[in-house]
Amino acid sequence: MFAFTYHRPSSVRKAAALAASVADGKLLAGGHTLIPTLKQRLAAPGDVIDLGGIPDLAGIELRGRTLSIGAMTRHAEVAASPVVKEAVPALAYLAGLIGDPAVRNRGTIGGSIANNDPSADYPAACLGLGATIITSQRRIEADDFFTGLFETALEPGEIITRIAFPAVKKAAYVKFANPASRYAMVGVFAAKRTADIRVAVTGASQSGVFRWTEAEEALKKRFAGRSLDGLSLPADDMISDLHGSGEYRAHLVGVIAQRAVEAAAG
Amino acid sequence: MPIVTMTVNGRPVSADVDPRTLLVQFLRENLMLTGTHVGCDTSQCGACTVHLDGHAVKACTVLALQAEGGAVVTIEGLGAPGLLHPMQEAFREHHGLQCGFCTPGMIMAAIDIVNRHGNELAEHTVREELEGNICRCTGYHNIVRAITEGARAMAAPVLNRAAE
Numbered sequence: 374m375f376a377f378t379y380h381r382p383s384s385v386r387k388a389a390a391l392a393a394s395v396a397d398g399k400l401l402a403g404g405h406t407l408i409p410t411l412k413q414r415l416a417a418p419g420d421v422i423d424l425g426g427i428p429d430l431a432g433i434e435l436r437g438r439t440l441s442i443g444a445m446t447r448h449a450e451v452a453a454s455p456v457v458k459e460a461v462p463a464l465a466y467l468a469g470l471i472g473d474p475a476v477r478n479r480g481t482i483g484g485s486i487a488n489n490d491p492s493a494d495y496p497a498a499c500l501g502l503g504a505t506i507i508t509s510q511r512r513i514e515a516d517d518f519f520t521g522l523f524e525t526a527l528e529p530g531e532i533i534t535r536i537a538f539p540a541v542k543k544a545a546y547v548k549f550a551n552p553a554s555r556y557a558m559v560g561v562f563a564a565k566r567t568a569d570i571r572v573a574v575t576g577a578s579q580s581g582v583f584r585w586t587e588a589e590e591a592l593k594k595r596f597a598g599r600s601l602d603g604l605s606l607p608a609d610d611m612i613s614d615l616h617g618s619g620e621y622r623a624h625l626v627g628v629i630a631q632r633a634v635e636a637a638a639g
Numbered sequence: 640m641p642i643v644t645m646t647v648n649g650r651p652v653s654a655d656v657d658p659r660t661l662l663v664q665f666l667r668e669n670l671m672l673t674g675t676h677v678g679c680d681t682s683q684c685g686a687c688t689v690h691l692d693g694h695a696v697k698a699c700t701v702l703a704l705q706a707e708g709g710a711v712v713t714i715e716g717l718g719a720p721g722l723l724h725p726m727q728e729a730f731r732e733h734h735g736l737q738c739g740f741c742t743p744g745m746i747m748a749a750i751d752i753v754n755r756h757g758n759e760l761a762e763h764t765v766r767e768e769l770e771g772n773i774c775r776c777t778g779y780h781n782i783v784r785a786i787t788e789g790a791r792a793m794a795a796p797v798l799n800r801a802a803e
């Protein structure tokens with residue numbers, strides 16, 4: 374790690390002001406992506422702004438049909454939350470599949486979404502449920518938030534404060550985990566809320582999480598796994614690495630999407 | 640340098656630290672609590688597992704400063720020679736270790752499993768929950784047995800334990 378100055382602001386406003394006042398600041402949430410990155414010297418921020426001292430950023434609440442989760446909420450809290458299990462059971466299930474128990478005790482939903490790793494799980498839930506990302510400055514629809522590999526619509530210094538999910542019961546996440554890293558080789562989040570049908574795919578594409586619109590169209594006729602028979606994705610857009618070729622991943626998306634739809638239709 | 644303050648095994652501690660100091664470094668190098676090990680330094684192996692505010696975390700991937708105001712428990716905080724914690728005793732009894740390098744992390748993870756899943760643990764629960772703890776020696780069978788037995792023993796009243 375290169376040396377940095379550490380800050381622990383007590384409010385979002387102070388954190389945002391700090392982030393705006395330093396030249397190359399980095400926000401720190403659970404640190405389970407950032408600390409390994411710092412160790413490898415892949416990032417060298419002059420200032421690290423820890424969000425861990427801001428009480429407002431934690432917590433889960435259900436208001437009407439909207440489930441609101443604070444950015445600093447740990448994966449383990451989402452996985453175990455009776456409120457999440459009741460409002461969006463698929464989201465609690467997804468959180469319980471991230472990494473291992475100790476990772477889930479530190480990693481946060483805000484950090485995962487801000488990082489937008491192409492193999493991360495939460496981005497699929499945000500896109501699959503049509504979540505709204507609430508920041509220190511504005512509200513961003515999930516459809517506009519994830520803009521590419523490790524890229525988001527966040528401006529420098531903009532802080533995610535909460536994520537708002539609609540309460541959806543007809544939703545499911547199926548993850549085909551890499552047996553070594555446990556990240557998704559392919560993960561599909563499928564959901565149906567009245568006429569809004571969404572199929573979000575993580576782990577597969579070179580440009581990160583995406584909505585499989587052909588599958589969504591096909592499911593409008595009938596929301597069942599069979600509706601996806603014969604649909605395929607172009608392999609050249611897929612990640613191709615030592616864990617699996619592009620063709621393999623393209624095929625896997627079809628299989629996993631069918632399973633996710635079956636589970637959601639349940 | 641910033642000052643960090645926390646309790647470790649019930650004892651208040653405070654020190655000036657370089658912001659880069661990892662919690663595991665702070666424990667081992669500042670406090671000389673070398674029971675917590677560093678296996679991989681990349682959040683994979685779990686040898687560095689400690690409890691922070693009651694939850695198992697990988698201390699190689701937490702800055703000491705992030706634990707400000709927190710309560711840390713390490714393997715040294717569990718038992719004492721002659722009066723082992725029931726989970727430590729179960730590892731001894733069931734041969735849950737060979738070289739012992741992974742053991743402090745295994746035991747801290749094991750107690751976290753019991754805290755969340757209770758004292759009657761199915762074998763497959765233990766195996767899934769050990770996802771983030773790697774052992775290069777034992778092949779896990781005896782670790783899993785030690786944890787299921789240790790979990791049961793943790794339900795027994797403390798008085799009986801001391802008398803055993």
Ligand SMILES: Cc1cc2nc3c(=O)[nH]c(=O)nc-3n(C[C@H](O)[C@H](O)[C@H](O)COP(=O)(O)OP(=O)(O)OC[C@H]3O[C@@H](n4cnc5c(N)ncnc54)[C@H](O)[C@@H]3O)c2cc1C
Nearest residue numbers: 400402403404405406407472480481483484487493494533
């Ligand atoms: C061993 C291991 C296994 C893992 N397995 C999985 C897995 O299976 N699936 C999965 O999805 N993830 C996995 N992860 C990643 C884990 O979920 C991380 O916790 C997560 O990606 C980042 O969250 P964090 O809170 O740790 O963020 P940090 O590491 O603190 O931050 C990550 C990035 O987000 C920025 N950031 C953080 N919070 C905010 C905010 N509120 N607003 C704006 N920017 C912010 C930071 O500046 C940084 O750039 C794994 C990690 C490890 C170490």
Ligand code: FES
Nearest residue numbers: 678679680685699
């Ligand atoms: S040393 Fe921390 S997980 Fe291996």
Ligand code: FES
Nearest residue numbers: 737739774775776
């Ligand atoms: S006993 Fe040697 S690594 Fe587990």
